[in-house]
Amino acid sequence: MQQKPDNRLKIENLTVFRSELPLFEPVSFSMKAGEAIQIKGTNGSGKTSLLRCLCGLSHRHQGLIRWNDANIDDVKDDFYAHLLYIGHALGLKPKLSIEQNLDFYQQLRFTQDQAIILQALEQLKIGAYHDELVGNLSAGQKRRVALARIISEPVSLWVLDEPMVALDVEGQAWLERACNQHLADGGMIILTSHQTIEGINGLTELRLNETNWKETYLMDEGLA
Amino acid sequence: MSSPLWSLVKREISVVLRSQSEFVYPLAFFIIVTSLFPLAVTPDPVQLAFLAPGIIWVAALLSILLSLNGFYQADYEEGGLEQLLLAGVPGSSIVIAKSAANWLVTGLPLVMIAPLIGVLFNIDMQANWVAMLSLLLGTPTLCLIGSIGMCLTLGLRNGGVLLTLLVLPLFIPVLIFGASAVQAASIGLDYSGQLAILGALLILSIILAPHAGAAAMKISID
Structure with missing residues (x-):
């Protein structure tokens, strides 16, 4: 296992844009070895878009994404060597x-x-x-x-987009065990899921709040 | 242990070889189109020899165009392309690997079968060699140029129509010099100039296409 216990991921005031409108209110969080975050939000609230920006696949965001205090685009090789992303399209x-x-x-x-x-x-x-x-x-x-x-x-940062989808009870239990083992080994996990996941130790929750751009936009235009 | 670029080429080839339609279809298209001309236009050997360079080159160009989609679209939809980028493979390497695989699977068989088609059209030995040589120099260029268009139209509905519109104008110089080399050879003129230009176009596209394709891929995936 190539675990470096000192890896850190830090997100500051991150919001993702779609058609020039923000999808959710800016979020900030930071994680270090042994921590796990579950991102929650309604359908279309921007969970997948957030993860894609986090991985550097998409650049439709504002705010900072830092890997060991450096912008991810500047330390791409090091960041990607530690990152495993599994999205909806499984690759x-x-x-x-x-x-x-x-x-x-x-x-x-x-x-x-x-x-x-x-x-x-x-x-x-x-x-x-x-x-x-x-x-x-x-x-x-x-x-x-x-x-x-x-x-x-074996890498240290797992980014999993809806990993529980299509898995049976046994598979979900396996994934929870694997996550716990990974956290115990000093890994980091970011995942999205609609379910409440109870089996992963110390999973913190991050909720994406929809922006009220509709009201603001309509007021600016004098339509409401 | 092999380098990622080579494993990528190997993977592309083995995927395409397993889906026979992707692999056989462009070659079958080439053979069918060229062999229909003697039936439809004229069975006269003299006239056929006159038409042959153009027909062979147009058919080769269209079958390369047909083959492009299989190397990019599915990989994009299945999430394979983004996984490659996340593994730190540069976009330009992806384009090089895919173009190389595309040429080995589609272009090379065309080059090999071209002399047979030449015989079918009654062109002489010398012109037959030149046809093969011009395809050898020209088809990799077509694969590389096509990959730029393919990267630009990834994920678009009806991307195929747009691809044709984008890429055909860039294919034209290759078509003109390729066909004209064969034409010159068949009437005993010097054809080295045309081949030199085909070679220059190939070098130019090897240098530029991977970067253009990588930039286009980045936009498509964003």
Whole structure:
């Protein structure tokens, strides 16, 4: 495990824009090793957009995102070496097997460790299908394959967008255990979920409040 | 352990080889279109030899255009492209890897099959070689230019129509010099100038296309 206990992520007055209008009121938070945050908000409140900005995929935001006190765009290589993002689109190739998919992502991180891939799949109860094409799997199994990356690519910051979706009770319990283990090892987790997650130790909650831009906008225009 | 760029090329190729429609369709399109001309226009060998350079090049250009989508659209929709960017792979490397895979899977077979089509059109040995050589120099350029258009139209509805409009004007110089090289060779003229320009276009697109594609990809993913 390449854990550096001194990694810090700091968000200051961050808000994300869509069509030049802010999606939510500015949020600030900071996290260090062993902390986990659950981002909550209604549908369309900007949870996914926030995570994409956090990962540097999107730049439609205002405010600061700092990794070890430096802007993430300035320390991209270091930040990405510590980051694992699993979004709604899982990034799996349906035409490749489970193992090939996981193996490819390991290679991008300059490692190759088949044993840990098989071990991750075993934990997720999909070890028997490691040669199966991802395209033949069910939605829940695909989610499990994507989540296997949290084991097969040990990094310190996990950013998980709705990781519980499509998982059965057993899968959710596994994810909670994996998260707890990760936090105990000094990792950091940011996740979004509509469910109340009770199994993860010390999970703090961050609620995104919708901006009242509609009223402000209408008042400015003299329409209300 | 191999470098990420090479594993990316390998992955692209193995994905495309597994979906046969992506891989066989452009080649089949090339063979079908070219072999329909003798039936539709004229079976006269002299006239066919005269038409051959243009037909071979137009068909090759269109089949490359057909093949582009398979390398980008699905990867974008499945979230693979953003995972590559998050793994720290530069956008320009992604474009290079995808263009290389695209050419190996689509362009190279076209180059190989072109002499057979040449024989079908009754062009002489010399012109046949030049046709192969011009495709060898020209098709990678088409793949690279096409990748810029593809990166720009990622995630757009009806991106295919827009792609054609964006990319075809840039394909035209390659088409003109490619076909004209074969034409010159078939009437015994010097064709080295046209091949040199094709080579220059290839070098130019190898240098510029990855950066343009990376910039376009960044906008599309944002």
